[in-house]
Amino acid sequence: MSEIDRASQSTDERVADAVTHSSTYGVAEYLAAGPSLMQSWLGAKRVGGNPRGAALVQVCVDLARAGFGAAVDIEVLKELHDRYPIHSTLRAEEWSDAVAWATTVRHGVSGLLTPGEYEGTWRAFDYLPDSISRDKGDRQDIPDFIREEALKLCPDEDDQWLIGMRAYMAGATEHAIAAWAPLAENGNGSAASNLVSIAQEAGDRKAEQYWRYLESQDPFYSREIPIDISKPLYEPESGKVRIGESRTGELSEIPLHRPGVGVCHGLITGAPGVGKSNSLNVILVGAFTSAKYLLWLIDWSIDQKHFKALHNAADWISGNDPERSSQILNAAVNVLEKRRELGGFKDPKPDKPAIIIGIEDAHHLFKSHPESRHLCLHILKYGAEAGVSIFMTLPDLNLERFGGNEQLRREAASADHIQMFMGSHSLPMVREAERVRRTNPSSDPFD
Structure with a gap:
């Protein structure tokens, strides 16, 4: 090595x-x-x-x-x-x-x-x-x-974006606006979305409406991920799955696993209708088509429709049934512990596949089923090196979404895992994630 x-x-x-x-x-x-x-x-x-x-x-x-x-x-x-x-x-x-x-x-x-x-x-x-x-x-x-x-x-949009984000995270909001406003006015819907969040925080309704209008004009800022399905989603050497393309044609990828390190966990947050379920499905399809993952799916959404296209691909599936959901999570923990006893399981292979657990609207599960909080926390902490992964959707990072379990929230927001913050509330969630990661979760590092 x-x-x-x-x-x-x-x-x-x-x-x-x-x-x-x-x-x-x-x-x-x-x-x-x-x-x-x-x-x-x-x-x-x-x-x-x-x-x-x-x-x-x-x-x-x-x-x-x-x-x-x-x-x-x-x-x-x-x-x-x-x-x-x-x-x-x-x-x-x-x-x-x-x-x-x-x-x-x-x-x-x-x-x-x-x-x-x-x-x-x-x-x-x-x-x-x-x-x-x-x-x-x-x-x-x-x-x-x-x-x-x-x-x-700064010579390009990427630098402007980063400068704006660094300013926002430091509480220098006026400099964040100065960095993102030109991007938004040149068609960058993500920058416009950030400015919507800033306007909402300031209570500036007129500015919010203006930036929201510019956000809606960007064809790349929509509920559907712009992706060419004629190309493979999974890249075997890197362990990454392609989830979309930027306006410049660059690929947007996230790692399903890191070679020699282990599988990845992910948290996808945003308001209803911003594309969380679509993003999760693309990730799950990428995992399935790699032939290196078994799909275990748990759907706690109200309409129970988001995993319908994956029913035949899933090895195990549950709706909003506490008992069956518990069976899936307990089985995952049992597999995890057995693999840890055998020395770990860092690199998924077709003959030794990893398990990826997709949980839709996980906040409903955590609220109604206390045991699920502890099982998911255990998987998030120890599943990476054992080939047991969780990707889940939630509306936001509020503690109540995790059933009041601060350890679960902090682990899900850890920089060791993947977070996708979607929609016009994504910017405050980035800041909230930083707060959650602090040793003292009650302190606000930006005050």
């Missing part, structure tokens, strides 16, 4: 960040050099240190945390660093010395700043913004002028 394969299985956020940047630095190099570089940066803000160089690095770190991680021309960085106050008692070094200090390669790996694709452009060593975000979240203030500059610098 390679270094990256081993690291990919770690739950440590630092290791996960290292894997993300492994195409640029080795995992070991990233983890070994990162803390030392961080200490060099933080220790430079002193008399006899490099306070101007530290301010230069701060600019690049803040730009990356704001959502713009590309390299920036050194002259732009010079202008921006002047807006970070350096106390006169620190006796800041000359600009040329600051640049030399910040760009000098340390520990044979990297400088605090790394060169960009074009001469004279620089960006922060990835460990620095990664570490600040891990330790402080988005609560550490990013200056308004940095968010504004990030938007000026």
